[in-house]
Amino acid sequence: MIEHLGLTEHTRVSDTTKIMVDDQGVEFVLVENAFSQACFTLHGAHLIHFQQAAKAPLIWLSKTAIFDNKKAIRGGVPICWPWFGAAPASFGANLPSHGFARNSLWQLAETKEVDGATQISFKLTDTKASLELWPHQFELTLVATVGEAIDLRLITHNQSEKPAPYLAALHTYLNISAPEHAKVTGLGSQYLDSLAGKQQKASTGTLSIDGAIDSLYTQAEPSLTLSDQGLQREVAIHNEGNDTVVVWTPWIEGAAAMADMPDDGYQTMLCVESAITQQAVIIAPGESHTLSTRIG
Ligand SMILES: O=P(O)(O)OC[C@H]1O[C@H](O)[C@H](O)[C@@H](O)[C@@H]1O
Numbered sequence: 001m002i003e004h005l006g007l008t009e010h011t012r013v014s015d016t017t018k019i020m021v022d023d024q025g026v027e028f029v030l031v032e033n034a035f036s037q038a039c040f041t042l043h044g045a046h047l048i049h050f051q052q053a054a055k056a057p058l059i060w061l062s063k064t065a066i067f068d069n070k071k072a073i074r075g076g077v078p079i080c081w082p083w084f085g086a087a088p089a090s091f092g093a094n095l096p097s098h099g100f101a102r103n104s105l106w107q108l109a110e111t112k113e114v115d116g117a118t119q120i121s122f123k124l125t126d127t128k129a130s131l132e133l134w135p136h137q138f139e140l141t142l143v144a145t146v147g148e149a150i151d152l153r154l155i156t157h158n159q160s161e162k163p164a165p166y167l168a169a170l171h172t173y174l175n176i177s178a179p180e181h182a183k184v185t186g187l188g189s190q191y192l193d194s195l196a197g198k199q200q201k202a203s204t205g206t207l208s209i210d211g212a213i214d215s216l217y218t219q220a221e222p223s224l225t226l227s228d229q230g231l232q233r234e235v236a237i238h239n240e241g242n243d244t245v246v247v248w249t250p251w252i253e254g255a256a257a258m259a260d261m262p263d264d265g266y267q268t269m270l271c272v273e274s275a276i277t278q279q280a281v282i283i284a285p286g287e288s289h290t291l292s293t294r295i296g
Contacts, residue, residue, distance in 0.1 A: 001049055001051060001057045001061065002039055002048065002049045002061065004063065005022055005028075005067070006022060006023060007020035007021065007022055007028055007030070007039075008020060008021060010027070013029075013108070013111055014111050014113075014118075015113075016031055016032055016033045016111075016113065016118045017029065017030070017031050017111045017118060017120065018030045019108075020039075022067060024067070024068075026041070026043070026067045026068075026069055027041070027042050028040065028041055028042075028048075029041075029042065029108060029120065031111075031118045031120060031146045033113075033116060033117065033118050033146065033147075034053065034116055035052065035053060035116060035117060035146070035147045035148045036050065036051060036052045036053060036146055036147065036148065036150070036296075037049065037050070037051050037053075037146075038050045038051075038118075038144070038146040038150060040120070040122070040144070041067065041073060042105055042106050042107070042108065042122070043067070043069045043073070043103070043104075043105055043106075044072065044073065044078060044079060044101065044102040044103065044104065044106065045079060045101075045106040045122035045124070045142040046072075046073050046076050046077065046078055046079065046102065047059060047076050047077040047144065047150065047152065048061050048065070048073060048075065048076035049061060049076070050146070050150040050295070050296075052148065052296060055233075056175065056231050056233075057175045058150065058174065058175060058235060058295055058296060059075070059076055059077065059150070059172070059173060059174065059175060059295075060075050060076075060173040060174060060175040060176075060268060060269040061073075061074075061075035061076050061173070062074035062075040062260055062261045062262070062265055062269075063262055063265070064259070064260050064261060064262055064265075065260055066259075066260050069105065070103070071103070071260075072098070072102040072103055073102075074258065074260040074261055075173045075269070076173060077152060077170055077171060077172045077173070077293075078098065078102040078169075078171040079101045079102050079142065079154060079168070079169075079170065079171070080098035080099055080101070080102060080168055080169040080170075080171050080275070081099045081100075081101035081102075081140065081154065081156070081166065081168040081169075082099050082100075082101070082134050082136075082138075082156070082164075082166040082167065082168065083095070083098070083099050083166070083167040083168070083280075084098060084099075084167045084168060084169045084246075084275055084276065084277045085097060085098060085277070087099075088167070088280065090165075091134070091165075092133075095133060096133070098169070098171070099133075099134075099168070100129075100130060100133055100134070101124060101140060104124055104130070106122040106123060106124045106142070107122065107123050107124070108120070108121075108122055109121040109122060109123045109141070114145065115147075116147065117145050117146060117147030117148075118145070118146045118147070119143060119144070119145045119146075120143075120144050120145075120146065121141055121142065121143045121144070122141070122142045122144075123139060123140065123141050123142075124139075124140040125137075125138065125139050125140070125159075126138050126159075134166075135160075136158060136159075136160040136162070136164040137158075137159040137160040138156060138157060138158060138159055138160070138164065139157040139159055140154070140155070140156055140157070141153075141154075141155040141157070142154055142155075143155065148296055149236075149294050149295060149296025150294070150295050150296055151292070151293075151294040152170055152292060152293050152294070153290055153291075153292040154168065154170060154290065154291045154292065155288050155289075155290045156168075156281075156283060156288060156289050156290075156291075157283075157287075157288040158283040158284065158285055158286065158287055158288070159286070160285060161285050162285060163282045163283065163284055163285065164282070164283045164285075165280035165281070165282045165283075166276070166280060166281055166283065166289070167275075167276045167277060167280050167281075168275065168276050168291050169246060169273045169274065169275035169276070169277070170273060170274045170275070170291060170292070170293045171246075171271060171273045171275075172237075172271060172272055172273055172274070172293060172295065173269050173270075173271050174226055174235065174269065174270050174271070174272055174295070175268060175269065176226070176228055176230075176231070176268055176269065176270050177228050177229070177230025177231045177268070178230050178267055178268070179209035179210065179249070179266070179267060179270070180208075180209070180210070181228055181229040181230035181231075182208075182209055182226060182227070182228050182229075182230075182270055183206060183207065183208050183209075183226070183227045183228075184206070184207045184224060184225070184226050184247065184270070184272060185205060185206045185207075185224065185225045185227070186205060186220060186221040186223055186224035186225060186237075187203055187205050187206070187207055187217045187220050187221075187224065187245060187247070188203065188205055188217055188218070188219030188220045188221060189202065189203055189204075189205060189219055190202055190203055190217075190218065190219055191203050191215040191216055191217045191218065192215065192216040192218065193214070193215055194214040194215065194216060195212060195213070195214050195215075198216070203217065205221075207247060209249060209270060211251055212249060212250060212251035212253070212254055213247050213248060213249045213251075214246075214247075214248050215246070215247045215248075216244050216245075216246055216275075216277055216278075217244060217245040217246070217247065218243065218244050218278055220239075220244070220245035222238055222239055222240060223236065223237070223238050224236075224237040224238075224239070224245065224272065225237070226270070226272065235295060235296065236294075236295070236296065237272060237274075237293065237294070237295050238293070238294045239274035239292065239293050239294075240274075240290070240291075240292045241274075241276070241289065241290050241291040241292055242274040242275055242276055242291055243275075243276050243277065243278045243279060244273075244275045244276065244277040244278055245272060245273065245274065245275065246271065246272075246273035246275045246277065247270070247271065247272055247273075248270075248271040248273070249266055249269065249270050249271065250266055251266050252266060254266065274291060274292065274293035275291075276291060
């Protein structure tokens, strides 16, 4: 799934973890243990690949994704933070969509083995540029546990002396065999349809895919299932710290309009995102909040 990136080993961090580089010198972190394989970029602390041993990949990456350490990467798990989509007016005007974490260079902080799984942490802290976009000192940590499942915990620590409001998403692109073979359950009884002016609509809790979708499920269960008849599997998704599950697929026209997604890309992906979209979480000075998702 990531062979086409032509990554070569740069530095060995531990028995399971290596820094890799592509032919432009862009850095990736590759984790391989008995359970699974995962790959991250330092740009965005972005998980671009996760695959359990001898199984089809769980995470989708666009074949035409651009790795230039500038733009957000298409596929994987972009970290939308400290807001989701367009920033609320109270955060200011002309702010970048989905925040700045996905377009920032993070530091690899720690790797350790826990019961055969690999736990790897990435950190991002405030800079002069970040303070202009979001006026709070912070330490943002992504703790990823690469095991039988992939567990992503995004911890926002408010290091400023005033309350810090934030919104976010772990914007997971899941790999599917085909839209007609995939179904999501556990979504709850209603959603806001972003393709219809955020109109509130009723849901049976189960979603089949037959067109463009951009929906905010505000009453979803913490545990969801993606069933895929083509891959003959049921993927368990468990979210915490979220107030919304966002489901998104650009479908035919959306994919055709994106330079970093092949025209047929929509046929093998579906985003199911653990998100805070309805009400900003307000973190008291010195306190933290965690948004998480576990997939597998
Ligand atoms: O193209 P991006 O900025 O990565 O955003 C991709 C998508 O993200 C979310 O799922 C939003 O709900 C969509 O409205 C948006 O189009």
